[in-house]
Each structure stands twice: as C-alpha cells, then as structure tokens.
Amino acid sequence: MPGPLDGIKVVDASAVVSGPLCTMMLADQGADVVKIEPHGMGDTLRLPLFSRGGLSSFFANSNRGKRSIVLDLSQAEGREIVHKLVRDADIFVQNWRPGAADRLGLGEPALRAINEDLIYCSISGYGPTGPYANRRVYDPIIQGLSGHTGVQLNPEFPMRDLVRNIVADKSSSYTAAQAITAALFARERGAGGQHIEVPMLDSSLAFFWPDGMMGHTFHGDDPPPGRALYEIYRLSETADGHLIYFAATDSEFHGLFRAVGHPEWIDDPRFATGAGRVGESLVVLGELMANAIRALPTKELIDRMVAEDVPVGPVLSLEELFDDPQIAHNQAILDFEHPTAGPYRQARPAARFDKTPQDPRRRPPPLHGEHTDEVLRELGYAETDLDRMRTAGLIPE
Amino acid sequence: MRAMSGPLSGIRVVDFSAVVSGPLATMILADQGADVIKVEAPERADLLRREWYSRGGLTSLFANVNRGKRSIVLDLRTDSGLEAAHALCRRADVVVENFRPGVAERLEIGPDDLHAINPKLVYCRVSGYGQTGPWSGRRAYDPVAQALTGYVAIQKNPEVPIPDLVRNIVVDKAASYTAAQAITAALLARELGRGGEAGKGQTISVSLLDAGLAFFWPDGMMKHTFLGDGIREGPALYDRYRLTETQDGHIVMWAGGDNEWHAVFEALDRPELCQDERFATGRARADHGEELGLILYNEFRKWTTDEIVKRMEAAEAPCAPVLGLDEIPDNPQLQHNETIYEVEHQSAGRMLQCRPAPRFSRSRAETGAIAPLVGEHTDEVLAEIGFSPEQIAAMREQGATR
Numbered sequence: 145m146p147g148p149l150d151g152i153k154v155v156d157a158s159a160v161v162s163g164p165l166c167t168m169m170l171a172d173q174g175a176d177v178v179k180i181e182p183h184g185m186g187d188t189l190r191l192p193l194f195s196r197g198g199l200s201s202f203f204a205n206s207n208r209g210k211r212s213i214v215l216d217l218s219q220a221e222g223r224e225i226v227h228k229l230v231r232d233a234d235i236f237v238q239n240w241r242p243g244a245a246d247r248l249g250l251g252e253p254a255l256r257a258i259n260e261d262l263i264y265c266s267i268s269g270y271g272p273t274g275p276y277a278n279r280r281v282y283d284p285i286i287q288g289l290s291g292h293t294g295v296q297l298n299p300e301f302p303m304r305d306l307v308r309n310i311v312a313d314k315s316s317s318y319t320a321a322q323a324i325t326a327a328l329f330a331r332e333r334g335a336g337g338q339h340i341e342v343p344m345l346d347s348s349l350a351f352f353w354p355d356g357m358m359g360h361t362f363h364g365d366d367p368p369p370g371r372a373l374y375e376i377y378r379l380s381e382t383a384d385g386h387l388i389y390f391a392a393t394d395s396e397f398h399g400l401f402r403a404v405g406h407p408e409w410i411d412d413p414r415f416a417t418g419a420g421r422v423g424e425s426l427v428v429l430g431e432l433m434a435n436a437i438r439a440l441p442t443k444e445l446i447d448r449m450v451a452e453d454v455p456v457g458p459v460l461s462l463e464e465l466f467d468d469p470q471i472a473h474n475q476a477i478l479d480f481e482h483p484t485a486g487p488y489r490q491a492r493p494a495a496r497f498d499k500t501p502q503d504p505r506r507r508p509p510p511l512h513g514e515h516t517d518e519v520l521r522e523l524g525y526a527e528t529d530l531d532r533m534r535t536a537g538l539i540p541e
Numbered sequence: 542m543r544a545m546s547g548p549l550s551g552i553r554v555v556d557f558s559a560v561v562s563g564p565l566a567t568m569i570l571a572d573q574g575a576d577v578i579k580v581e582a583p584e585r586a587d588l589l590r591r592e593w594y595s596r597g598g599l600t601s602l603f604a605n606v607n608r609g610k611r612s613i614v615l616d617l618r619t620d621s622g623l624e625a626a627h628a629l630c631r632r633a634d635v636v637v638e639n640f641r642p643g644v645a646e647r648l649e650i651g652p653d654d655l656h657a658i659n660p661k662l663v664y665c666r667v668s669g670y671g672q673t674g675p676w677s678g679r680r681a682y683d684p685v686a687q688a689l690t691g692y693v694a695i696q697k698n699p700e701v702p703i704p705d706l707v708r709n710i711v712v713d714k715a716a717s718y719t720a721a722q723a724i725t726a727a728l729l730a731r732e733l734g735r736g737g738e739a740g741k742g743q744t745i746s747v748s749l750l751d752a753g754l755a756f757f758w759p760d761g762m763m764k765h766t767f768l769g770d771g772i773r774e775g776p777a778l779y780d781r782y783r784l785t786e787t788q789d790g791h792i793v794m795w796a797g798g799d800n801e802w803h804a805v806f807e808a809l810d811r812p813e814l815c816q817d818e819r820f821a822t823g824r825a826r827a828d829h830g831e832e833l834g835l836i837l838y839n840e841f842r843k844w845t846t847d848e849i850v851k852r853m854e855a856a857e858a859p860c861a862p863v864l865g866l867d868e869i870p871d872n873p874q875l876q877h878n879e880t881i882y883e884v885e886h887q888s889a890g891r892m893l894q895c896r897p898a899p900r901f902s903r904s905r906a907e908t909g910a911i912a913p914l915v916g917e918h919t920d921e922v923l924a925e926i927g928f929s930p931e932q933i934a935a936m937r938e939q940g941a942t943r
Contacts, residue, residue, distance in 0.1 A: 145736055146735055146736065147735075148723075148726035148727055148729060148730035148735055148736065149726055149729070149730075150730075150735050151733070151735075161759065161760075165759060169722065173726050174735075188797065191775075191823075192773050192775070193763070193773075193774075193775025193776070193777075194763050194764060194766065194767060194772060194773070194774060194775055194777075195772070195773045195775075196767055196771050196772050196773065200763075201762075201763045201764070201766035201767055202759065202760060202763045202778075204766060205758055205759040205760075205762070205763065205766060206759050270874045270878075271874065271877065271878045273877070274873070274874045274877030274878060275873045275874055275877060276873070276874040277874075279854065279857070279859070280801065280857060280858070280859040281859060282795040282797065282859050283795075284782060284793045284795050285793050285794075285795060285859050285860060285861040286861075287793065288792070288793035288861040288862060288863045288864065289861050289862075289864055289869075289872060289874075289875075290864075290869070291709075291864070291866055291869055292709065293784070293793060293863045294863060294864055294865050294866050294869075295708045295709070295866065296705075296707070296708050297708070298703065298705050301701075301703050303698065303701055303703075304784055304791055304863065305696070305698050305705065305782075305784065306782045306783070306784060306793065307696070307707050307708075307709075307711070308695050308696050308697075308707075308778075308779035308782050309692065309695070309707075309711075309757055309760055309761045309778075309779060310759075310760045310778065311707070311711060314715075314756055314759065314760075315714075315718070316898070318715070318718035318719070318722065318756075319718070319898045319899060320899065321722050322569060322718065322721050322722035322725055322899075323548075323898075323899035323901070325722055325725040325726050325729060326548035326549055326573050326725050326899075326901075326904075327548055327901060327904065328729050329548060329549065329725060329728050329729045329732060330548035330549070330903075330904050332729060332732045332733065333551070333732070335548065335903055335904060336903060337903075338901055338902040338903035338904065339901075339902035339903075340899050340900065340901055340902070341899070341900040341902075342898055342899050342900075343878060343898065345874060345875065345878070345880070346875075346878055346880045346895075346896065346898040347898035349869070349875065349880060349881075349895050349898075350880075350895045350896070350897060350898045351714055351718075352709055353605060353894075353895040354561065354565060354602065354605035354606050354710075354714065355561070355602060355605070355709055355710045356709045356866070357601075357605070357866060357869075357893070357895070358593070358594055358600075358601040358602045358605065359594060359601070359866070360866050360867070360869075360870075360893065361594065361601035361604060361605060361892050361893055361894070362594055362596055362601050362889065362890065362891070362892050363883075363891050363892065363893060364890045364891040366596070366890075367594075368593075368594050368595050368596040368601075369593070369594075370592070370593025370594035370595070370600075370601075371593055372593075373602075373708075373709070373710060374708035374709060377684055377706045377708050378706070379693070379704055379705070379706065386704060387688075388684045388685050388687070388688040388693065388706070389685070390682040390683075390684050390685060392588060392592075392682065393588065396680070418591065418592065450679060453679075453680060454680070455679070455680040455681055455682045455685050456685060457685040457686075457688045457689050458688065458689075459688040459693045459694060459704065460688065460689055460690075460691070460694060461694050462691050462694050462695070462761075462762065462764070462765050463765070465689075465690070465691060465754070465762075465765075466765075468689060469674070469675045469676070470670045470671060470674050470675055470676035470677070470689075470750060471689070471750065471754065473671065473673070473674030473675060473676075474670075474671045474674060474748065474750065474751055476750065476751045476754055476755075477754070479768075485767065486767065486768070486769055486771070487767070487768040487769050488766050488767045488768060489762075489765070489766060489768060490758060490766065491751070491754045491755040491757075491758035491762070492751065492755065493755060494715075494716070494719045494747055494748070494751040494752035494754075494755040494756075495719050495720065495722070495723030495726075495745055495746075495747050495752075496745065496746040496747070497723065497726075497727060497730075497736070497743055497744075497745050498743050498744045498745070498746075499730070499735075499736035499737050499741070499743035499744075500726075500727065500730045500735050500736035500743065
C-alpha cells in the first residue's frame with residue numbers, strides 16, 4: 145500500500161536539521177525527495193561523528209528515504225538542473241539565510257515562474273526580514289530566545305541548563321512538514337501553489353508557548369495566580385534511584401497515597417482535594433511524599449503505583465530503551481542494514497495509518513551524491529552530458 | 542482562485558480529546574481554518590479547565606491549546622447525547638480522541654462505529670503507550686513518557702550531573718504535531734485517492750511513547766544508531782550542550798565551522814587565536830579541547846552579557862542571551878515578526894497568544910480566535926445539525942447536555 149504522500153515530488157535544497165527532518169517525514173509518507181548537496185563534504189550533518197561506511201548516524205536519522213544529487217550551484221548549468229527538477233516537482237524546500245536563494249536564482253519568484261503550482265517552503269532562523277534576519281543560527285541559540293532555556297532550571301538546584309535535545313530545530317521541522325501537507329491539500333482544493341515561510345524563532349516559541357508561557361498568557365491589571373508546569377516538574381528519589389510520577393486529579397492523588405502506604409492522607413483535608421493542596425499544605429505534602437518515596441526501592445514503588453492507576457514510570461537510560469516491553473511491543477524501533485554503513489536502528493515514524501502506511505524502509509539514507517547520475521538521467525541527460533558535467537566539476541567525478 | 546482562507550478551511554473536525562496531546566493537534570487544524578467542535582462531558586470538562594492561571598472561566602493552558610474551537614457539552618452515555626455526537630460525526634471529515642484504549646469503543650464512538658456511519662472519516666486516536674501492549678492500559682502524562690524515551694536520561698549537565706526533566710511538555714507536543722501532520726496527510730490522501738477508493742477515510746494511531754521517541758531520536762540517539770564495530774566515535778550533541786557564563790549571567794553560543802570560530806575569537810578581542818594552529822581546524826580544536834575550553838571560560842567571564850552579545854553579533858558569531866519569560870515579548874525580532882499578539886476575551890480579559898509559525902502566502906492562518914468557554918456553542922452547534930430548541934431543552938432536562 146502506498147503512503148499518503150505517494151506520488152508527491154520534493155526538491156530539497158536544505159541542510160543540517162530543520163529542513164532535512166521535515167522532508168524525511170514527507171519521504172516516510174511516500175514522497176520522492178531529491179536532496180541537493182554541495183561538493184566536498186556535503187550536508188554539515190555528514191560530519192564524521194558516529195560514522196561508518198560514508199554515513200553518519202545524525203545524517204542517517206534525518207535523511208532516510210531520500211535520493212542525493214551533488215551539484216555545483218555556482219555554475220549556471222547547476223542552477224538550470226535545479227530548475228528542471230522543479231518544473232516537475234510539487235514542493236521545494238530550502239533553509240539558506242534570507243536572500244541567498246534569490247542570489248542563486250532559486251528564490252520563490254524565480255521558481256514560481258517555472259512552476260506556478262509549486263509549494264515553496266523557506267525555513268529561516270529568525271524570519272525573512274527584521275533585525276536578526278541575517279544572523280547565523282543553531283538550535284541552542286533559538287532555545288535561548290524562545291523560553292526553553294529560560295525555564296530549564298531545577299528549583300531545588302537552581303543551575304540553568306539547555307534542553308539537551310535540539311527541540312527548536314525539530315519543532316520547526318514538524319511545523320514545516322504539517323504546513324507543507326496543508327498547502328498540498330489546499331492546492332488540491334483549488335488554492336494554487338504558494339510560499340510558506342517558517343521562521344525557527346517563531347516555531348520554537350509556538351511550540352514552547354502552551355505550557356511554557358501559561359504564567360504569561362493572561363495579562364492586564366489582575367493576572368490570575370498559579371504555578372507553571374515547569375515549576376512543578378520533578379524527579380523523585382527512591383531508595384535506589386529515581387522515578388517519575390505525575391498526579392493531576394484527586395483520584396490520582398488518592399491512588400498515590402495508597403501506593404506509598406499512607407491511605408490516611410485521603411481523609412486529611414489538607415491533602416484530599418485540589419483546593420486543599422495549595423500553599424503550606426502543599427509544602428507539607430511534598431516533604432511527606434519525598435520521605436515516603438525515599439523509603440522504598442524504585443521497582444516496588446512503580447508496581448504499587450501502577451496497581452493504583454497512578455501515572456508513573458522509571459527513568460530509562462538510552463541503552464534500556466531497547467529492552468522496554470512497550471517500546472518492543474509497539475515495534476517502535478526498527479533494525480536496518482545499510483550496504484556500506486552496516487547495521488543500524490531508527491525510531492519508526494510515530495503515526496500509524498491503516499490504509500496508507502508509512503514506509504521508512506523504502507530507501508536507505510543516501511551516500512553523498514549516490515543518485516546524481518540516476519536523477520540526471522531521469523531528467524533526460526545523456527552519458528555524454530554527464531561526462532561533460534564531470535569534467536566541468538559540476539557533478540562529482 | 543479562492544479568496545484567502547486557511548488551507549484547511551471547509552474541513553470539519555469533531556474533537557473528543559482532552560488535556561494536551563489531542564487538543565493541541567486540533568488547534569493546529571483550527572488555526573488553519575478547520576471548524577473544530579470540541580465535545581466535553583457535563584460532569585467532567587477538560588482537565589485543563591481546572592487549576593491555575595484561571596480568569597473568567599478560562600485557564601491559560603486551556604486557552605493555549607484550544608484556540609479557535611467551538612465547545613459543545615454532551616453526555617455520551619445518554620441516548621440523545623450519543624445521537625448528537627453521531628450526527629456531528631456523520632458530516633465531519635476528522636475525528637480525534639485520546640481516551641484510554643477501549644473507552645471510545647465502549648462509548649460507541651470507536652473507529653468501526655463511526656466509519657459505519659461515515660466512511661470518509663479520518664479517525665485519529667492518540668494514546669499514551671499504544672492501543673495494545675503491556676503498558677496500554679496505564680495512565681500517561683508527559684513527564685512519565687519523557688522518562689521512557691530518553692529525554693530525562695540525558696537531561697544532565699556533565700559538569701554538574703544532577704538529573705532533570707525537560708521542563709516543557711515536549712512529548713505531549715511532539716505527539717500533537719505528529720498527529721496534526723498525519724491527519725493532514727490523510728486528508729490529502731483521501732483527496733488523491735491513495736490507499737483505496739478516493740473519498741475513503743482511514744484510522745491513524747499515534748502514541749506519546751512512539752511520538753516522543755521518534756522526536757528524540759535524530760540527535761538524542763546518535764550514539765545508539767549504528768550497531769556493531771568499526772564506528773568512528775564522536776561526542777553526541779547533548780554532551781556538548783552548555784551555557785556560557787559571562788560576568789553577570791549567561792549566554793548561549795555555538796560555533797560550527799572555522800569562520801564561526803574566528804568570529805568568536807574576534808568578539809572576545811583575541812584575534813591572534815585565529816592564527817593559532819591549535820585551533821585552526823575542527824580536528825585541531827578537538828585535539829586541544831581543554832585548552833580552548835579554558836580560554837573561552839576565562840575570556841567570556843571578562844564581559845557582561847550585554848557587551849559580549851553585541852560583540853558576537855557584530856562579528857557574526859552565533860549567539861543569544863538567555864531570555865527570561867518576561868523578556869520574550871520585548872525581543873525586537875519577535876516584535877518585527879509580530880509573533881505575539883494580544884486578544885481580549887469577553888470574560889477572561891486580555892491575553893497574549895503566539896501566532897502559528899507557518900506564514901502561508903495564499904492561505905490565511907487565524908489570529909484573533911480565542912478558546913471557548915465550556916459549552917459556549919452547545920445550542921449553536923446542535924441547531925446546525927438539525928436539533929430544534931425543544932429537543933435541546935429536552936436534552937438539558939435529561940442531563941444529556943447543560
């Protein structure tokens with residue numbers, strides 16, 4: 145069965161993560177993604193960290209299912225080849241700094257002139273214009289500006305930290321993938337092609353906002369009181385490690401009290417209801433709870449809490465993820481074999497479609513320029529053309 | 542060409558979901574023009590309607606994940622409540638639920654029930670751990686799912702190794718974004734006739750566990766992707782992530798290529814380091830990491846945050862201050878982008894919202910829409926599906942709505 149985006153053609157001039165992870169989602173869903181890379185090392189993610197057989201793990205994790213073509217875009221014929229690819233494409237994605245695409249003759253107006261129905265997606269660091277528009281950007285920089293770093297501070301040990309995964313980049317990728325899909329849908333219903341701008345700064349803030357800014361949403365003279373989730377997030381120390389539980393409703397709190405061996409707290413007016421669990425009562429409850437949890441080993445506590453229907457789980461190390469029974473049951477991690485890089489593992493795309501399944505095995509992550517000749521032949525170039533392009537340094541030897 | 546409207550205008554969504562994972566997904570659809578009807582139970586409205594930052598019948602967290610929807614109260618355990626829900630689903634394009642596995646079926650709004658009355662439905666179910674399996678019956682919240690999918694394992698500064706969580710609900714939100722994109726892809730597939738007859742819907746399952754892991758994986762599992770021998774090692778990103786201390790606070794800086802490192806040296810007023818062989822290439826910098834680290838540590842502490850941010854900007858070195866939440870609305874680029882906008886709600890008063898990030902050149906995204914009060918649109922929606930005022934009054938009488 146074909147994926148939901150079967151037959152959709154994507155020309156992907158983007159690099160690093162924000163663009164590539166977006167187009168990988170489209171590739172998983174059946175789109176034909178042709179990735180354009182520069183000569184030399186190619187995409188920055190090909191940096192040889194955790195690499196083997198010409199492939200790095202980070203690159204493989206963001207470029208599954210694509211074809212790679214290497215072109216020198218400083219040559220007129222290189223740009224002409226991109227134009228030919230675009231003529232027959234549905235989507236073009238780029239994440240250069242603002243203005244660079246226009247300078248290369250690959251800006252939105254230029255490509256629109258070639259293909260009126262094209263969905264053109266520009267992912268930028270800060271937006272196409274504005275005081276920061278030309279600045280260089282990486283994930284941690286955007287984290288610093290969009291609140292993620294601002295709240296990454298344990299109240300009990302207030303040392304500031306970053307979110308240690310590239311949440312700003314990846315939320316931008318997901319935002320762009322959904323927006324592109326929505327634009328394809330709108331085009332099918334007569335809206336025509338269009339240009340989508342996705343600034344990472346805005347994407348990251350929009351992703352952070354719902355809970356992160358819950359204390360800053362209402363304003364005016366009488367801002368209501370409360371505590372934000374980032375203030376109450378905590379790990380609990382057990383006799384032999386850590387666990388995470390989170391109780392929100394009264395019934396979950398009551399289950400928690402029974403699980404830690406203190407059913408009498410259910411009848412204590414200070415702890416019985418959400419209305420009681422505020423201010424001083426909350427501090428008292430916090431201490432009682434910390435002591436009760438510290439008295440028991442992790443496994444026993446988790447078993448007891450699960451039996452009481454309290455949301456709880458262990459803190460798994462990265463190695464332990466592979467043995468988790470529910471991750472295994474879901475087949476959430478798939479094994480792959482690459483011809484040169486050998487065996488590797490990746491998370492399966494999370495959305496399971498019952499009629500148009502995603503196929504992460506359709507194509508392995510491409511080696512640098514692996515499909516250059518194949519794609520050029522599809523465009524109608526003859527062997528003599530390819531030879532000439534090799535001699536001119538337009539494509540690799 | 543149609544007039545400017547959202548890319549999903551004309552799409553009707555019936556949303557039985559609560560808390561964050563489902564509601565944020567359908568808010569993305571609402572922002573893009575879909576008509577989203579949120580169905581809430583009379584006795585147990587959405588959990589997010591309780592607790593903190595509450596004014597005039599709205600809480601901020603609820604408002605932040607339910608913008609642009611209409612709310613109808615229905616008790617699905619009553620005949621007329623269920624009948625109204627089925628009537629809504631009969632004319633809908635999308636249904637979303639995030640009950641625990643089995644509950645939708647018991648309520649007679651499972652995929653089989655609804656596909657029988659409307660074969661073109663895109664039915665999306667969001668669960669904690671999956672529809673089946675050893676954990677499927679367990680309650681799930683974001684921090685628990687974080688602990689199971691690697692986020693907590695690495696949220697630890699190597700210099701001060703005290704474990705922490707990611708202090709935003711990253712797994713919930715990753716699941717929402719995953720679901721929103723998948724629903725949109727399924728709508729497109731339906732339009733294109735992929736996976737069966739044109740016009741036929743399908744069922745999509747998304748779990749927090751799988752979505753959290755897939756979102757974490759690209760960088761988070763870079764050390765654990767390749768199996769076997771012969772791997773050229775390197776530090777993972779999470780090992781290298783750090784804040785940089787200044788005289789009076791912190792900044793975030795990240796330099797990749799040689800030119801960016803040169804820019805950092807210029808900004809620190811140590812241009813001679815650009816010629817230093819120890820730091821000339823990536824390999825050389827890796828070999829002299831400790832020396833470079835010590836120089837950076839000492840040099841950055843000589844400047845105030847304001848000074849060094851200006852100098853880094855001038856030198857084109859990637860850098861930012863760490864903004865407190867109060868400072869975010871004042872950031873000049875966010876102001877230029879008009880990313881944050883103010884709306885006024887009839888009872889909750891003035892509030893700030895973050896604009897949806899994608900800017901469509903030909904489709905409009907909604908701004909100005911506000912989250913509904915509980916049951917705010919019950920009468921309006923019931924009237925749309927043909928219920929008379931008398932029938933609605935009878936439903937109230939029976940407790941099927943309120």
